[in-house]
Amino acid sequence: MTGAESVDVRVRGLTKHYGDVEAVRGIDFDVYHGEIFGLIGPDGAGKTTTFNVLAGILDPTAGDVTLLGELPRVARTNVGYLTQQFSLFDDLSIDENLRYIAGLRDVAAEAFAERRGRYLALMDLAGIGDRLASQLSGGMKQKLALCCALISEPRVLLLDEPTVGVDPLSRREFWSVLARLALNDVTIVVATPYLDEAERCHRVALLYDGEIRDLGTPAELEAHLNCRRLEVRTADVAATERALEAVHDGIVDVQSFGDRVDALVHDATDGERVVRAALAASSIAVSTIDDEAPTLENVFVARLRELGSGTPYTPFPATARSRAKDGALAIDAHGLTKQFGAFRAVDNVTLKVAYGEIYGLLGANGAGKTTIIKMLCGLLAPTSGRIALAGRTSDLRAASLRRRIGYMSQRFTLYDDLSIIENLRFYAGIYGLQSSERDARIAWVLETTGLRGREHLLTARLPGGWKQRVAFGAAVMHDPEILFLDEPTSGVDPLARRQFWRLIDERARAGTAILITTHYLEEAEHCHRLCFMSMGRMVTEGSPTAIKAAQPGRLFEITTDAPERAAAALERLFPAWRVALFGTRLHLIAIENVDLDRAADALRSAGVNVVQTRPLPFSLEDAFIGTIERQPAA
């Protein structure tokens, strides 16, 4: 952070009402020059409203907002704004998009030519200038949108959830670019639902219900929480979670991941004692308990719980029905291939999912995940390969089979012009639910989504994250034996995502086979097994723990006094995927033993003082990015 004294964005008492609705209620914050400032908060907290006011395209009801010392409308020339929706023109090429935005912002022709070359190179988009925006992948689109926002060389960048729907690899690259921009005196305000990304901000404000509830560096926020996070690994995750949840004294929060349970405790030593005692009482054998720092996600969830957000967990009102035994295969696909013209979307994929199992499909945008799901549920005929679904090998669209399958597609499957209850009744109807079951199930969906009492609201009026929850409810309402979920949590805030996963875990325990895709690698930890896909092929398969253990090299966290300079020095030495900047800390993947020494030398010669170096366990995201990057290029 350079020149921390000068304030580029000053917000005082910002208030915005839409009719009776108070979207933002008097918030204050300053963003310093060259800072990356994060806005995090649940859906509907007022983030987008704040951005629109900062961009000068919405008048505040009250309060003072200045950017670079001027009113937002006046400052517009020096501000770049990347909106939540893709703000590109699909029918225009990369060059045409850039030229249009440059023209709107009065960029001179010579300056345009120079910047165009520079930013396209920075974003890895050089050489494809005449490709239409509609033909770009999600990650490339967002990088182009960032190019467009940068073309006028703004001094302040406003980024509203720029990485939603973007794969982890592109996201990491995107953030590396942001870090570099901040280093070059661009002030950045960014909103994100990915809290691992928020860790890379210099400072973060937690917005809830139109008010700022916490503000500081990620480390400060984590310190404010005054807690430690214990990673508990046992043989039976489900039983461990139940046992720890029964403890009310000494454990703040419990969350289960696929192969471990995280317990948030006030004191590591006391906490570990409480955890061990509780598990011993349930006669569960503990493998390891690791003491870790809390994450921003812990902060987010704990703060929001304090504020009374979140909806109570309601068990699914299942009616007894005969089920295939655990361990039997629900999905058995062999040699699945799909060819679209000259493009092979899916290439010889073999995949088995048992009843009661959560199986994750992970991969970059365009890796073939959605195509696989469409083939498995019979919406798309494979070019070759065979599929057995619930034991059936032919006529996958048969009504009797469809009733046993649930499918939630990437795009909203609800009818905007129907009310919530009408949507639910419609889906209950097409899945042929008995009327006695129907009312209980609809009541359950309303209960879990927290929409009881608002069921007559038009679906179009719901924020995106809420629609997603109702769509999930609609997909599981008929208690399917096999559930396909295609990015069910995209754009959903962390608290709601947790609830999603509780429901998913619960359905799996009840014997449902679940195939899920997601861009959130930290939630992929919930999967029992998962596979990484790249360019239509399966690259790695296994449990989250096994995949992380199979990673070559070790991960180190390096804390320095000049993080950006340190990152630049290390990026000259190692390929980009092995170096990442998280806020003020650096992550480095050391493959050879000498790598750490070489890094230390490089930092020393760059004049950077290393404060601390410590090994970290690999996250699934590190594993994913490493695996994909090691693939030979097509």
Place this chain on the structure above:
Amino acid sequence: MNLRRVWVQCLKELVEFRRDRLTVALAFALPIGMLLIFGFAIRLQIKNIPVAVQDFDRSPFSRDFISRIGASQELVVVPEPLGPSPTTILDAGNVRAVIVIPPGTQRALAAGRPAPIQSLVDATDVVNALTIKQILTATSAFVGATYAPPSAPPTVALHVRIWFNPGGNEALFIVPGVYAVILAMFPTLLAAIAMVRDKERGTIVQAYASRLRASELIAGKCVALECIGLAEALAIMAIGFAVWGVRFAGDPLPLLIGTPLLVCCQVLLGLLIGARMNTVTSAIQASGSVNSLVSVLLSGFMYPVFTMPPFFQLLSYIVPARHFINITRDAFVRGAGWPGVWTEVLTLAVIAMVLAVGAWLPMRRMQLPDEG
């Protein structure tokens, strides 16, 4: 207004238009199809109506009378035996009218006495019946006057209909009208889509967040769509010439000025609709229904304006197509030039200015609406 930003906006619209096959089809294939259908299929005029004549007089007058009826394009004379009564003939349904010329008609005329000719008209189709009645009245008055002594009071022939179109070529009447309807409909539709699409996709926020002014945004879109509209005009008028031989009858200048003005009016109307709507679907519906109601029904394309109730006549003055139809019909049929249509050209210019303000008003703040 910064002209460079207007140009940038205009260029973007043109490139987007060119890439989108659907809008290109909407701009050219549909209008041409419409022109061909209207040009070939729609016939307002009635032709070749069979009428029977029972000639009891058998005089030079009656022969002259019958040949003159047959010479008109509208009626065809079917010879009929003198035996059956007129009502029986009509009941048979082969003819639409029966004319009875009683014996001694020519003598009566020559003596200056009234000479009644009886005709029975099938009025199942009112329009047909009125046409037949009109032709018979006119013909009998005209032929009657020839055979009456010069001292008799003069009879006025009212037959003015074919004055400007001596060949009776109806395409000359229909096709210039279709030009007006097409140029009213499609530029409006395209403009409404161009405006609302940016709003629906959220890309308009980029324009809001820059220094682009509402006037520049509207001017840029307007210029782009004006180009497309003029290309459309050129295409349909070329086809009109090639297929029906519709060519300039007089001074082309009023049309050359009036066409850009009409396209401008319609584009601005489309932009106004687009600025008020939030989805492409609603904008298409709005511009479609406005134009099919107003530009087809109130423009005088099908129903002459002067036959409408006073309120609708007054209302029709704000319809750009109504003024343009007079300009095209003058340019291609009457050929009277400026004296006949300068008011129409002027009115189009005024309407364009009013619409420009109308489209600018909802956009002027270049901000998001306040309802969230």
